[in-house]
Amino acid sequence: MQYIYLKCVFLVLFIFGALIAGSAVSSNEYLKREHSLIRPFQGVGVNIQYWDFLGHTMITNNYIRLTPDLQSKSGALWNYSPVLSRNWEVQVTFRVHGKGTELFGDGLAIWYAKERMQPGPVFGSKDHFLGLVVILDTYSNHNGPHNHQHPYLSAMVNNGTWSYDHDRDGTHTQLCEGCEVRFRNVDFDTHVSIRYENDILSVATDLENKGEWKSCFVVNGVELPTGYYFGMSATTGDLSDNHDILAFRFYDLDSNVTPDDILARSKIIPNAKSYEPPRAHKDDPKPSMSNAKIFFILLFGMLIVIAVAIFAISYFKEKNNRKRFY
Numbered sequence: 001m002q003y004i005y006l007k008c009v010f011l012v013l014f015i016f017g018a019l020i021a022g023s024a025v026s027s028n029e030y031l032k033r034e035h036s037l038i039r040p041f042q043g044v045g046v047n048i049q050y051w052d053f054l055g056h057t058m059i060t061n062n063y064i065r066l067t068p069d070l071q072s073k074s075g076a077l078w079n080y081s082p083v084l085s086r087n088w089e090v091q092v093t094f095r096v097h098g099k100g101t102e103l104f105g106d107g108l109a110i111w112y113a114k115e116r117m118q119p120g121p122v123f124g125s126k127d128h129f130l131g132l133v134v135i136l137d138t139y140s141n142h143n144g145p146h147n148h149q150h151p152y153l154s155a156m157v158n159n160g161t162w163s164y165d166h167d168r169d170g171t172h173t174q175l176c177e178g179c180e181v182r183f184r185n186v187d188f189d190t191h192v193s194i195r196y197e198n199d200i201l202s203v204a205t206d207l208e209n210k211g212e213w214k215s216c217f218v219v220n221g222v223e224l225p226t227g228y229y230f231g232m233s234a235t236t237g238d239l240s241d242n243h244d245i246l247a248f249r250f251y252d253l254d255s256n257v258t259p260d261d262i263l264a265r266s267k268i269i270p271n272a273k274s275y276e277p278p279r280a281h282k283d284d285p286k287p288s289m290s291n292a293k294i295f296f297i298l299l300f301g302m303l304i305v306i307a308v309a310i311f312a313i314s315y316f317k318e319k320n321n322r323k324r325f326y
């Protein structure tokens with residue numbers, strides 16, 4: 001009796017153990033360490049495994065600070081393993097914070113690009129890039145009215161020929177309408193997920209500490225090559241913020257993708273079918289007439305009408321008077 005009881009206990013323990021092992025495998029199955037960045041960051045010296053950094057980037061155990069909350073700083077982090085997956089998802093945990101309450105900037109960008117470690121004007125990285133960028137733009141450079149508030153999340157796919165237009169906050173080259181995002185100065189971690197599967201790009205955020213993704217946008221027909229690199233960069237100008245990266249997790253979503261597919265895919269040029277062709281940079285239209293101007297024009301017009309009326313009345317009156325004399 002006791003033997004059967006023990007056997008049952010062992011069986012239950014075995015099944016329980018197998019379930020735990022199974023779930024551990026399934027949750028780690030697709031995480032690729034060579035494209036990920038997981039705490040603690042400080043290993044031997046100042047090296048971070050699989051990643052290079054440049055500019056004012058500062059590494060601590062718990063976070064990587066791309067820029068401090070000081071003017072004119074710029075930093076970047078680039079993975080040095082080319083991505084050999086056709087379908088993937090990355091989840092970036094970040095924190096943007098600073099002393100500014102009304103004015104802060106400039107923002108943070110997450111890259112999947114052909115060239116790595118290239119400093120430049122687009123949130124600390126190269127313009128005219130080949131690949132994808134997802135931008136968390138904290139400062140509205142645009143003087144005229146936007147139809148959205150900042151911070152604003154948007155994406156751009158570039159074949160190397162287009163320029164990111166800061167004066168328009170990239171709205172003329174964005175992939176589609178983005179979304180307003182509030183991630184600054186919160187006392188919990190904030191996350192963005194970029195999923196690229198079967199040429200569909202989906203971006204979602206978790207900015208409210210709820211542990212759930214909220215969709216920002218989904219776009220079909222996005223063609224990105226294999227063999228590009230992931231990176232993150234940030235910059236400050238007159239305005240500043242701390243731009244901190246806390247984690248970068250890469251999940252391989254490939255199933256039934258052959259090495260030939262991966263190779264063929266490495267030769268394509270980044271392209272997005274739904275793309276609106278970028279509009280030429282035009283200056284804002286001249287401000288329309290002020291209310292005061294319109295009032296004076298109307299007043300002037302009315303005075304002319306009144307003057308004409310008075311003249312006409314007196315003219316006809318005189319004509320009538322003259323008639324009576326004859």
Ligand SMILES: [Ca+2]
Pocket residue numbers: 106137138139140141166169
């Ligand atoms: Ca901006």
